[in-house]
Amino acid sequence: MKFKAHINIMPLKELLDPQGKAVTSSMTNIGLPEIENVRIGKSINLEITADNADVARTKVDEACRKLLANQIMESYEFTVEEIA
Amino acid sequence: MKFKAHINIMPLKELLDPQGKAVTSSMTNIGLPEIENVRIGKSINLEITADNADVARTKVDEACRKLLANQIMESYEFTVEEIA
Numbered sequence: 001m002k003f004k005a006h007i008n009i010m011p012l013k014e015l016l017d018p019q020g021k022a023v024t025s026s027m028t029n030i031g032l033p034e035i036e037n038v039r040i041g042k043s044i045n046l047e048i049t050a051d052n053a054d055v056a057r058t059k060v061d062e063a064c065r066k067l068l069a070n071q072i073m074e075s076y077e078f079t080v081e082e083i084a
Numbered sequence: 085m086k087f088k089a090h091i092n093i094m095p096l097k098e099l100l101d102p103q104g105k106a107v108t109s110s111m112t113n114i115g116l117p118e119i120e121n122v123r124i125g126k127s128i129n130l131e132i133t134a135d136n137a138d139v140a141r142t143k144v145d146e147a148c149r150k151l152l153a154n155q156i157m158e159s160y161e162f163t164v165e166e167i168a
Contacts, residue, residue, distance in 0.1 A: 009127065027147065034132055040127070042126065042127055048120075050118060
């Protein structure tokens with residue numbers, strides 16, 4: 001069976017996010033001062049072949065821990081759904 | 085009223101995603117060959133002050149078009165919800 005996963009990786013709340021801070025400042029310059037606290041992370045889509053959704057979730061979690069997310073600085077969450 | 089928005093910005097399907105291709109190859113090296121078609125984009129969270137959800141959505145859309153997304157290479161989608 002084939003599944004698709006959507007992963008969100010965000011900088012931890014405790015940490016500064018310089019890129020987000022810069023974008024927050026720019027919002028005022030483009031006339032949108034009502035936007036604040038911008039935080040920027042990564043959005044990852046992937047496809048995975050697995051026997052069932054549980055196995056797929058385990059594999060995606062492994063990919064996040066081993067390669068995609070740096071858990072010292074980032075947190076991740078993901079959803080897995082079967083491809084019709 | 086205060087809202088939070090979550091924005092996903094992904095490279096257009098028609099375009100190559102070299103970062104995603106590199107990560108797809110790396111999956112085999114870390115023992116996860118069942119993962120393929122990795123595509124990497126940006127995930128953005130922000131807070132916005134607006135009179136109602138419609139105004140908030142219009143402002144977030146404006147921020148995406150003017151600053152956050154490059155519509156020649158990227159597509160975006162977002163959700164807006166009120167902060168309790």
